[in-house]
Amino acid sequence: MAELVRRQHVDAYVGYHAFxxxxxxxxxxxxxxxxxxxxxxxxxxxxxxxxxxxxxxTHTAAVGVEVWDGPPPEQDPAGWDERAETGLHVHQR
Structure with a gap:
């Protein structure tokens, strides 16, 4: 079973419907x-x-980011207006 490695919450500035x-x-x-x-x-x-x-x-969005060491457990999407998943590979610093 995958484990949560890190969780971070940030405020993201949204301009022109995008961030x-x-x-x-x-x-x-x-x-x-x-x-x-x-x-x-x-x-x-x-x-x-x-x-x-x-x-x-134009607004500030509260964003939660999670890093998992494998596929995360399934979540109930009922409370979300929109939902999507993808992977992101970044360089470790």
Missing amino acids: GLQESDDADLPVPFPDDFDFDVFLGAHPGRLDITSGGH
């Missing part, structure tokens, strides 16, 4: 945020970067 999570050194990215952002999907993935589309235009 992203990416490598801290964007020089390592082939496509830095917001290039190639797809507003037609809730969650978009690029190498070293995740794009998230929000229903609100």
Whole structure:
């Protein structure tokens, strides 16, 4: 069974219905945020970067990020308006 390695909560600034999570050194990215952002999907993935589309235009979103050492346990999606999953590989510093 997979174990939770780390959990972090951050406030993310949302501008024009979008925000992203990416490598801290964007020089390592082939496509830095917001290039190639797809507003037609809730969650978009690029190498070293995740794009998230929000229903609100400009606001601060509370974001929870979890790192697991394997596939996390299934969750009940009933309380969510939108749900998507993807993987993200980043360089350890």
